[in-house]
Amino acid sequence: MNVGQIFVWDTRRAQGHDLRRKYHLYIGEAGWREDGQAFLFISSSNYGFDYEIYQTDYPFLTKEVSYVSCNGMVVYPEEELNRYQSVRVGMLLPNHVQELHSAIGSSDVMEAWQITLCCNALATAFT
Numbered sequence: 001m002n003v004g005q006i007f008v009w010d011t012r013r014a015q016g017h018d019l020r021r022k023y024h025l026y027i028g029e030a031g032w033r034e035d036g037q038a039f040l041f042i043s044s045s046n047y048g049f050d051y052e053i054y055q056t057d058y059p060f061l062t063k064e065v066s067y068v069s070c071n072g073m074v075v076y077p078e079e080e081l082n083r084y085q086s087v088r089v090g091m092l093l094p095n096h097v098q099e100l101h102s103a104i105g106s107s108d109v110m111e112a113w114q115i116t117l118c119c120n121a122l123a124t125a126f127t
Contacts, residue, residue: 001026003125004092006042006058009084023061025068025092028121033113036077040118041069051103053096060089068092068100071109073118097126 001007005026012020023042030038042053043066050067058066076084092100101122104115 001037002091003028003121004097005088006060006090006092007039007086008060008089009086011084023066023089024074024086027073027118030073030075031113031117034075036075037081038073038075038114038117038121041074043067043069047071049103049107049109051096051100053092057093057096058090070100070104070107072111073114092125094126097122101126 003026007024007026008021009024010020011022024039025042027038027040030036042061043050044063046052046067047069049070051070053061053066053068055061055064055066101119104110104118104122107115110118
């Protein structure tokens with residue numbers, strides 16, 4: 001997996017749902033705070049301070065407007081991640097990587113260690 005790749009699979013991690021198909025933006029290894037791989041959800045609802053992306057740029061999305069979560073990461077341990085039937089559906093466009101980097105960097109909601117991890121990972125994707 002590479003930073004900025006977008007995957008889809010059914011997960012129970014979506015709040016308020018038992019099992020739901022969710023898009024995930026790959027960030028990288030979660031690091032020392034949590035063991036596993038870090039992702040940002042892509043949702044059809046804006047939960048506040050999220051980054052908008054459009055179906056015109058990402059035709060696999062099911063809604064005209066979707067939102068990359070800037071509220072927090074979701075971390076999947078390797079053994080859990082290996083159980084999913086993940087499908088790579090796309091890659092975040094380079095200009096969107098930079099804009100998402102800025103959006104997360106100015107987040108007042110995401111935990112500081114997650115901001116650092118996301119921003120460092122996204123910076124490697126556009127340098």
